Amino acid sequence: MxxxxxxxxxxxxxxxxxxxxxxxxxxxxxxxxxxxxxxxxxxxxxxxxxxxxxxxxxxxxxxxxxxxGVEALKKLGLEGCLEGIDAVPCHGYHVVYRGDDVAIPYPVVSPEGKVVVGNRTTANGHANGDANGLKKAARPEGRSFxxxxxxxxxxxxxxxxxxxxxxxxxxxxxxxxxxxxxxxxxxxxxxxxxxxxxxxxxxxxxxxxxxxxxxxxxxxxxxxxAPLVRSKFYALELIDCPFPPANYGHVVIGPSSLCLLYQIGTHETRALIDVPEKHPDATPANGGVRGYIEKVVLPSLPSQVQPSVRTALSDGKIPRSMPNSWxxxxxxxxxxxxxxxxxxxxxxxxxxxxxxxxxxxxxxxxxxxxxxxxxxxxxxxxxxxxxxxxxxxxxxxxTSIINVLAQALYDLFAADDWQLRALQRGCFRYFQMGKTDEPVALMGGIMHRPLVLASHFFTVAFVAIWMNIVEVCGGSVLGILKLPLALVQAVLILWKACVVFLPVFWTELM
Missing domain, CATH: 3.50.50.60 (FAD/NAD(P)-binding domain)
Structure with a gap:
């Protein structure tokens, strides 16, 4: 035989x-x-x-x-592929918004795969009060390489x-x-x-x-x-670049720029700089892509990162690029x-x-x-x-969660009008409020509940609306007279949120 x-x-x-x-x-x-x-x-x-x-x-x-993805790799029997390549653990995201920052760690997950939100565990969003499960729960890790x-x-x-x-x-x-x-x-x-x-x-x-x-x-x-391309990522490799907290994916949102930084080895950090198609600050007259990075992006980066970026740019070449496709x-x-x-x-x-x-x-x-x-x-x-x-x-x-999050967050983080900037501020404030366990679980492929994503996105929209109302009407006793303007703007912000989220959400669910 x-x-x-x-x-x-x-x-x-x-x-x-x-x-x-x-x-x-x-x-x-x-x-x-x-x-x-x-x-x-x-x-x-x-x-x-x-x-x-x-x-x-x-x-x-x-x-x-x-x-x-790490969990799926284990199911495939390929987890050994992460060994011996100087892969770096990733514990979550770190968002820097115009000089302010907040760390967003991956949530605690019980051995049964239930996401811990506050003092309770959720199995794809359902409450479960297993105290023993909480004791054994741990935060999952991603990997970068x-x-x-x-x-x-x-x-x-x-x-x-x-x-x-x-x-x-x-x-x-x-x-x-x-x-x-x-x-x-x-x-x-x-x-x-x-x-x-x-x-x-x-x-x-x-x-x-x-x-x-x-x-x-x-x-x-x-x-x-055919894929839709709205921007490109231009890449730099930074050597021994200090940027606490360690082992996080960093998202740096400047007044007119968006940059990602994450460690891909013991000494190497990848910087991905988003350059929208036909951006006026990246035209040949303004120095092209290098001019955009040096004049617009570099000043918005944390001071400890800037020397490494200047060193990476010192070769005088245009950084390599990849189209950002949907x-x-x-x-x-x-x-x-x-x-x-x-x-x-x-x-x-x-x-x-x-x-x-x-x-x-x-x-x-x-x-x-x-x-x-x-x-x-x-x-x-x-x-x-x-x-x-x-x-x-x-x-x-x-996939609908990851795809919609990627497209919607890009619209917010690369905001190019006042409604999107209002939503951008609301999103960052939402992170600061600590409402991150479920959103980062969705982003990390840990939680599979598309409607939970919709709930959080529109909660962010209402946080943005409230912040805008306070900004418009605050500052003086006569601020209440500006309430009609604030309400009109509230409708416009909510409409923009719908325009950003619902078409992509509908397309992904069809």
Whole structure:
């Protein structure tokens, strides 16, 4: 029996490596591609994993993994990928607003996964008074790291898996059958080691999973969607930059700027500077992006950070950039034999660092829905279609939260009109009031309750309205005469909150 089993395993491996045939072909060995390949291989599936460039990637995003992503990584059996890469624990967020600041730690979570709010625990928002659970509760941690080191660990795990074969090849198109529109695999170009030239190649699978990232070449033909880009992040790497509190993701909101800082190694801190599209202070006449950073962003940063930023800018080069994209998810039940996932399928502004958390949770969910118990044969397109329909709706309990938070908070933190600035002040005041356990649990992928997000967002709006009324009407005994103006402004602030939140919330829930 053992010899027969080994012989069968060898035959399956030979089908992958010699004939390029498997149950699953995954295009893209990035965060999601590696995760789903590993998850399906753990179920006994035969998997081919394709990547156009197997060298260590050098990206400036995908460097922060929220606690919910760490937990998903453990469920996938990939938690070891966080070891040996100089990963730094992340305990929450630290918001600096025009010189004032507040630390927002991740909430305490009981061993059963219940979020502690004040003196009570909540299981996704429901009260529970388990005193023993509170005694054993602890704060979860995220991790931040060099993106490329983490990706190489994921690829090492996949390469070591007996059910996965990896190939360095560039996917160029899908392959369809002669008598149907079902996708049978992908055409690629593989480098011939003898000639150094790329030659045509093909890989075949019962199911092809496209995970070729934010610049996907397959998205247009398979999803007919394009991401919306409103700004770019320009990146600096700061060396030995002091910025207490340690082990927090720092969000610095200036009068006209937004900057993120988080440690990615023992000595390295990443600075991501948001530059809106066609910003007047970033035009060539004003010194371009470097001029914007030096004149607008730098003065708004804490004094202890400024020397490290100046040193990073001293090379005279324009910092590397990445587009900040929003791409709402698409229900995928149309194309047989293929699905598009990861950043090729769904993106959000990287402000809150939720992208990898979404990816790993998606991999956990999809693998459970495609488990051989429910879908024995991945060539059963109807069964896969049902699994993808369930995937589209079930993922929303987490992804809608992270996606909406990213877009809504970006609008507030990069405020460009007086209503948004009022909401910005209200949001910061809400943090100062200590109303942070549930919001940061939502942001960290710990709590999966979209309606709790809606409740907090509009509570922030009413805090902003009250602060504006006090500001307009305060200061003198005649201030009450300005109440009509304050009420008109209250309506405008509430309307702006609705415009910011509801369209994105509706899009994500559809």
């Amino acid at each position: 053992a010899a027969a089993a080994i012989s069968q395993a060898d035959r399956i491996r030979e089908r992958r490596e010699q004939h390029h045939e498997a149950e699953v072909v995954v295009v893209g060995a990035g965060v999601f591609g590696c995760a789903i390949a590993f998850a399906l291989a753990n179920q006994g599936r035969s998997v081919i994993l394709l990547e156009r460039w197997m060298h260590e990637p050098d990206r400036i995003v995908g460097e922060l993994l929220q606690p919910g 060099h993106h490329g080191r983490f990706i190489m660990k994921l690829r090492e795990a996949c390469r070591a898996h007996p059910n996965i074969s990896m190939f360095e090849t560039e996917a160029t198109a899908t392959i369809k059958g002669e008598h149907s529109d079902a996708v049978l695999g992908v055409e690629t170009r593989t480098k011939n080691p003898e000639t150094g030239k790329k030659e045509p190649d093909c890989f075949f699978g019962q199911l092809t999973i496209i995970a070729d990232g934010y610049a996907s070449i397959f998205r247009k033909s398979l999803l007919n969607k 791409l709402p998810p698409t229900k995928q039940t149309t194309h047989a034999g293929v699905v598009v996932l990861g950043d090729a399928h769904n993106m959000r502004h990287p402000l809150t660092g939720g992208g990898m958390t979404v990816a790993f949770n998606d991999a956990v969910l999809l693998a459970s829905l495609l488990h051989p118990t429910y879908v024995p044969d991945l060539a059963d397109h109807a069964a896969v279609r049902r699994a993808m329909a369930a995937f589209h709706w079930r993922r929303k309990s987490l």
